Amino acid sequence: MTHPTPAPHGSPAHSQPHGHGPHEIGHGAHGHGAPAHESHGAPAHEHEQDGLAELLDLDAELFAPYIEASMRSIAEAAGDDVKRIVDLGAGSGTGTFALLKQFPSARVTAVDSSAHMLEQLTRTAAAKNLDSRVHALEADAGTSLPGVADADLVWASASMHHMNDPMATLGIVFGALRPGGFLAIAELDGMPRFLADDAVPQRPGLERRCREALTTLHDEEVPHMGADWGALLASAGFTLEEERAESLELRPQPGGSAGLYAHGTLSRIRGALAGRVDPADLEALDTLVNGGPADVRRRDDLVVRSTRELWIARRPTDSGS
Ligand SMILES: C[S@@+](CC[C@H](N)C(=O)[O-])C[C@H]1O[C@@H](n2cnc3c(N)ncnc32)[C@H](O)[C@@H]1O
Numbered sequence: 310m311t312h313p314t315p316a317p318h319g320s321p322a323h324s325q326p327h328g329h330g331p332h333e334i335g336h337g338a339h340g341h342g343a344p345a346h347e348s349h350g351a352p353a354h355e356h357e358q359d360g361l362a363e364l365l366d367l368d369a370e371l372f373a374p375y376i377e378a379s380m381r382s383i384a385e386a387a388g389d390d391v392k393r394i395v396d397l398g399a400g401s402g403t404g405t406f407a408l409l410k411q412f413p414s415a416r417v418t419a420v421d422s423s424a425h426m427l428e429q430l431t432r433t434a435a436a437k438n439l440d441s442r443v444h445a446l447e448a449d450a451g452t453s454l455p456g457v458a459d460a461d462l463v464w465a466s467a468s469m470h471h472m473n474d475p476m477a478t479l480g481i482v483f484g485a486l487r488p489g490g491f492l493a494i495a496e497l498d499g500m501p502r503f504l505a506d507d508a509v510p511q512r513p514g515l516e517r518r519c520r521e522a523l524t525t526l527h528d529e530e531v532p533h534m535g536a537d538w539g540a541l542l543a544s545a546g547f548t549l550e551e552e553r554a555e556s557l558e559l560r561p562q563p564g565g566s567a568g569l570y571a572h573g574t575l576s577r578i579r580g581a582l583a584g585r586v587d588p589a590d591l592e593a594l595d596t597l598v599n600g601g602p603a604d605v606r607r608r609d610d611l612v613v614r615s616t617r618e619l620w621i622a623r624r625p626t627d628s629g630s
Contacts, residue, residue: 358423358429360573360577361426362400366403367569368403369401369403369407371561371566371567371613372617375557376404379493380407380410380411383411383491383621384411384412386550387461387462389412390461391412391461392415392461393415393416393418394412394462394464395417395418395454395462395463395464395485397463398420398450398465398466398471399420399426399430400430400467401426402419402433403466404464404466404495405417405419405443406433406434408464409443415442415461415462416442416443418444419443420446420457421445421448422447422448422449424447427445427446431445450478451472451478452481453481457485459490460490461486461487461490463482464493464495465493466494467495469533469538470533470535471531471533476541480545483545483546483628487624488628489624489626490623491621491623492622492624493620494538494542494619496535496538496618497615497616497618498535498617498618499523499524499535500519500574500578501574501614502516502614502615503516503570503571503575503614504610505610508608509593511589512590515590518590523578525585538618538620539552542622546624547623547625548624549620549621549622552620553618554616554618555616555618556614557613557614561611567611568605571597571613572597572598572604579595
């Protein structure tokens, strides 16, 4: 997942999707994360969440083989007898549905602080005829997981870095797992990349500069992005079973989801970059999303690059009950 505007002023940072990456792009911080044409009709926040959910779904489609491989790694560690699962910061349900597929006799409690995301997830569950196996729980995982106990597995993808106090959340997750239960944390290295350095001849290195500006922003707004989760898991009492990072590079067919994903991503970062990159870069960025000849949805040179990390940890069996 993937992600980049700061949380709206006055709202608890830990309960808002923010940051920088496919999962983090634009929750409309300061009202500038989403393009203006999206902000009519329903309240802006819902549009922002819709836009984010759409990007999460595109990410799920493009990175499906990676997500499935992650699920298989978890099953290898945890075994097949996984019945009670929590998807922490479930978003639109990428993890929830992958988990239900991997563990056919399991039920998933999908936890999110956003009611809008959970509504979307619940609708998708019904459409997939999986509603009897999904329980949606609106909660701030930085505070508590009400009613959640004895879980076999907690999956947290692109959500842990949103927590104000990750150690507090790891403590809450530890308490929600049965002894011997597993926690898998998936994180990514920020906004995915789509373009070669010379893709916009008048502004070589455009995307690289945008990513650098977003990294500065995310250092300010989502300081736990890029944290050493292995060390934090150990400090919280977990036993680390596996840790890995993969640099993924997708070369999709032109005209498909990758163009839409690039378009959604670059459109949503545009507002956050105002004042943070040269105005000429902003102008060049506009040419990539304005429907003109250089628009990313028309290009045949996109390569989606993203580095994804996975930690699989276990609550020790002798850690009480
Ligand atoms: C970047 S999205 C990732 C969604 C999903 N896990 C995925 O990988 O596609 C992060 C999600 O975490 C949720 N979130 C952020 N802070 C949270 C908190 N304190 N408690 C529960 N959910 C939270 C957001 O609402 C958002 O849906």
